[in-house]
Amino acid sequence: xxxxxxxxxxxxxxxxxxxxxxxxxxxxxxxxxxxxxxxxxxxxxxxxxxxxxxxxxxxxxxxxxxxxxxxxxxxxxxxxxxxxxxxxxxxxxxxxxxxxxxxxxxxxxxxxxxxxxxxxxxxxxxxxxxxxxxxxxxxxxxxxxxxxxxxxxxxxxxxxxxxxxxxxxxxxxxxxxxxxxxxxxxxxxxxxxxxxxxxxxxxxxxxxxx
Numbered sequence: 001x002x003x004x005x006x007x008x009x010x011x012x013x014x015x016x017x018x019x020x021x022x023x024x025x026x027x028x029x030x031x032x033x034x035x036x037x038x039x040x041x042x043x044x045x046x047x048x049x050x051x052x053x054x055x056x057x058x059x060x061x062x063x064x065x066x067x068x069x070x071x072x073x074x075x076x077x078x079x080x081x082x083x084x085x086x087x088x089x090x091x092x093x094x095x096x097x098x099x100x101x102x103x104x105x106x107x108x109x110x111x112x113x114x115x116x117x118x119x120x121x122x123x124x125x126x127x128x129x130x131x132x133x134x135x136x137x138x139x140x141x142x143x144x145x146x147x148x149x150x151x152x153x154x155x156x157x158x159x160x161x162x163x164x165x166x167x168x169x170x171x172x173x174x175x176x177x178x179x180x181x182x183x184x185x186x187x188x189x190x191x192x193x194x195x196x197x198x199x200x201x202x203x204x205x206x207x208x209x210x
Contacts, residue, residue: 131152
C-alpha cells in the first residue's frame, strides 16, 4: 500500500499541463530574444532563473517517467513532493517573468518587480502548504486549525499582490502586463494540482505511523 501511495506522490499528473505551458512560455522567451537582437542585455538573475526553471522541468519529467520505481521512506516521499512543488510553482513565475524578460531586453530594469513576483508566488505557495498540511493532518505543528486560517490569508495576500503588480507595473506596450495576469490564473491551477501529492503524503505518513 505504501508503494502505491508513493507512486501517487511521484506521479502528480502535472507533467502534461507542465509540458504544454512550458513550451508556450519558451516561445515567448525565444522569439523576443532573437527579434530584439539585444541578448547581451540580459542580466545574470534572469539567466540563473531560466536555467533553474528548465532544470525543474527536466527533473520533474524524469521523476514522472520513473514513477514505478519508488523507495519506501519518508525522505523519498518528501523529495518527490519537493520536486512537484518546484515544478508546479516555477511555471506561474516563469509566465510572469516574461514581462521582466521583455523589459530587460528593452533596457528597462525590472529586478525589483521580479523580486516582488518571486515573493508573492512564494507567499502564495507557503499559504497553500500550510492549508494542506493542516487539512491532511501532516505534522504535529500544523494540526492546529489556526495554520489553515493563516495559510488562507497568505494565499489571498499572494493573489492580491500579483494583481496589484498587474495593475501598476510600468507598461512598455498596451498589453505588456497580460503575462502577470495569466500567471495569476496558472498559480491558482498550480494550487489545485498540489492537492493530490499533499493528500497522498498525509496518507503515507499516517500509514507509516510518522
